[in-house]
Amino acid sequence: PLRLGVMASGSGSNFEAIAQAIADGQLHAKIPVLICNNRNAKALERAERWGIPSVLLDHRTFASREDLDRQIAETLKQHGVEWVIMAGWMRRVTQVLIDAFPDQMLNIHPSLLPSFPGIRAVEQALQSGVKISGCTVHYVHLEVDSGPIVMQAAVPILAEDTPATLQARIQVQEHRIFPPAIALAAAQKAGVDPTTFFSPLANHKVS
Ligand code: GAR
DSSP: OOEEEEEESOOOHHHHHHHHHTTTTBEEEEEEEEEOOOOOOOHHHHHHHTTTOOEEOOGGGGGHHHHHHHHHHHHHTTTTTSEEEEOOOOOOHHEEEEHHSTEEEEEESSOOTTSSOOSOOOHHHHHHHHHHEEEEEEEEEEETTTOEEEEEEEOOTTTTOOHHHHHHHHHHHHHHHHHHHOOOOOEEEEHHOOGGGGGGGGGGGOO
């Protein structure tokens, strides 16, 4: 199984969707560690409930972004992590972390990149007047929310939407695409069929 190190700062619903896909026997992976930078994050409670070890690395206790990233990389390596999954990680990452996991870091972002990178992506989309938004799983490069796209899903924006209702609609799609996107990226890297890591994809074979 793939060894996924998940990084989360907040609610952790994407972390839980990945854990659920593993528990359901769909995603062939393990989560040896969750890293969290915020002691009040609900993600920590979810990890406890799932029996997944978590490590709290409070960014405020590090002198620089690089120092934090060095500690994150070391913790991930100690747990034998192969793929780093940023699931609502709200800190900018540095080259220190990227170099420790070259081409093995994925992020999820709540817009159809390259539209609306950065913070408050859901509000940005709403304010811009576009009628479709969605979510993107992409490789992590130094520039925020850049990096090759692995998978996207679209949702409509409705006239009555608020940031909360649009975010909820986007999150349904995030939870749906993150597990297969991880499998797809890992399969491409290993040069194997994606069904190796995500069994439901077996139903989507083209003849
Ligand atoms: C997700 O919607 C994710 O796309 C977004 O944070 C949310 C975390 O939710 N990420 C970013 O905005 C990154 N810039 P979760 O903690 O419930 O998974």
